[in-house]
Amino acid sequence: xxxxxxxxxxxxxxxxxxxxxxxxxxxxxxxxxxxxxxxxxxxxxxxxxxxxxxxxxxxxxxxxxxxxxxxxxxxxxxxxxxxxxxxxxxxxxxxxxxxxxxxxxxxxxxxxxxxxxxxxxxxxxxxxxxxxxxxxxxxxxxxxxxxxxxxxxxxxxxxxxxxxxxxxx
Amino acid sequence: xxxxxxxxxxxxxxxxxxxxxxxxxxxxxxxxxxxxxxxxxxxxxxxxxxxxxxxxxxxxxxxxxxxxxxxxxxxxxxxxxxxxxxxxxxxxxxxxxxxxxxxxxxxxxxxxxxxxxxxxxxxxxxxxxxxxxxxxxxxxxxxxxxxxxxxxxxxxxxxxxxxxxx
Numbered sequence: 001x002x003x004x005x006x007x008x009x010x011x012x013x014x015x016x017x018x019x020x021x022x023x024x025x026x027x028x029x030x031x032x033x034x035x036x037x038x039x040x041x042x043x044x045x046x047x048x049x050x051x052x053x054x055x056x057x058x059x060x061x062x063x064x065x066x067x068x069x070x071x072x073x074x075x076x077x078x079x080x081x082x083x084x085x086x087x088x089x090x091x092x093x094x095x096x097x098x099x100x101x102x103x104x105x106x107x108x109x110x111x112x113x114x115x116x117x118x119x120x121x122x123x124x125x126x127x128x129x130x131x132x133x134x135x136x137x138x139x140x141x142x143x144x145x146x147x148x149x150x151x152x153x154x155x156x157x158x159x160x161x162x163x164x165x166x167x168x169x
Numbered sequence: 170x171x172x173x174x175x176x177x178x179x180x181x182x183x184x185x186x187x188x189x190x191x192x193x194x195x196x197x198x199x200x201x202x203x204x205x206x207x208x209x210x211x212x213x214x215x216x217x218x219x220x221x222x223x224x225x226x227x228x229x230x231x232x233x234x235x236x237x238x239x240x241x242x243x244x245x246x247x248x249x250x251x252x253x254x255x256x257x258x259x260x261x262x263x264x265x266x267x268x269x270x271x272x273x274x275x276x277x278x279x280x281x282x283x284x285x286x287x288x289x290x291x292x293x294x295x296x297x298x299x300x301x302x303x304x305x306x307x308x309x310x311x312x313x314x315x316x317x318x319x320x321x322x323x324x325x326x327x328x329x330x331x332x333x334x335x
Contacts, residue, residue, distance in 0.1 A: 006193075006215055006218065007189055009215075009219060010185075010189055010218055010219060010222040011185060011222070013219040013220075013222040013223040014177070014185065014222040014223070014225050014226070016223060017222065017223040017224055017225060017226050017227075018180070018226045021226055021227065061180055062179055062180015062181070062226070063179055063180040063181060065180075066179075066180060
């Protein structure tokens, strides 16, 4: 059915309003980027931009995708903060990552993945995994490229949630 | 309506059409009633509808049914328009006639001038010429002063007769 001019303008106003409400979520990405850059993680800016795009995009789109953002951020925060905190405390913020580094990244990624598995339904899990994996990657990369194993752990541990029926109304 | 707006607030674009179909007549009716006779009523109704959709994603069914929420936003838009119009009218009026007291004073002055013209019309030509000369030429001399006194006396008497004591 052909929309009237007023109807088209109303739809644009609706989309604009949604985008305005979604934009502040990008501040989370700014926080992650600043923290990652502070500990010398590589690719902090491109990954931060990608994270901002996920957050704003999912919140703008709404529905199940938006519902995955908060659990994704929670899981991603664990995967991000644990390696960064450990690296800074031990002074091992170098690319010469040890077995302990990798174990830490895998463990924090696993905890994040379990959080997703318990909290979200299938569609939400897609957005949650993308957010968590990107945020986690920013922290894990501070421990070297092998820290990305932690990101893989987020995805693997969270994957069962994608296969489940939506659990969140 | 409430269910459709809740879905739209959640991001379900398929709920847009039902919300639009229900909201537009309500918003249009409200704006028409509040702005009866205003040539901009139609434009303002459209602005109000756009304001409703701009904030549609903020709607939460916990705050109440959808229609009062929609009409609240539309009403606020219409009231803002009326305030803008009132401010514009105030700034468009020439300086000195802005305040209602000034308008009243101007009306009183007009009435008074009309009354004085009517009284002058009752005077003789000589009295009118004397009063006119006193204002414009300001001649001196005892004869002119006496003539002026008599003209002013007749002016006062005629004014009292027509309009009573001031």
